[in-house]
Amino acid sequence: MDRNQNLPKILQLDNLNKLRQKFPKKKIILISGCFDILHIGHIGFIEAAKKQADILVIGILSDKFVKKRKGQSRPIFTEMERLKLIVSLEIVDYAFIMDTNDVDTVLQELSPNFYGIGGDRDKNNFAEKRWLNKYNVKVKFLPRFGEESTTTILKRVLR
Secondary structure (H helix, E strand, C coil), X not given: CCCCCCCCCECCHHHHHHHHHHCCCCCEEEEXXXXXXXXXXXXXXXXXXXXXXXXXXXXXXXXXXXXHHHCCCCCCCCHHHHHHHHHCCCCCCEEEXXXXXXXXXXXXXXXXXXXXXXXXXXXXXCCCHHHHHHCCCEEEEECCCCCCCHHHHHHHHHC
């Protein structure tokens, strides 16, 4: 039984090309992130991305990648929990679990028109840049919404 049978908004990495085939004339924006403890900054980022295209697809970073980037105590929620949380938002069209090693495959299969990057990232130097150039995907730099982050929330909780 497919674990996502009742969650049609959840995509598998190897089926991303079906989304582009299903909507050949629609503008697709892809964003990615941990989305560990969902907060107002995440919501602002997601809303800003959705305004850029017809279809919003979110790559939820894998547990393995999050641990590597943020430390062994993260993520707080598993990748499947974070994925289910994100697809429960009405504004989100589709989501899938992604590892940083998957960027080439994701862009090749999904063929998004745009890739949204948060305002806290370096506009001249970001890991996805070479892949975006390779597949001619336009970058949309999206504003940062407040100073809230999962890290600051965790520090506040632990005080």
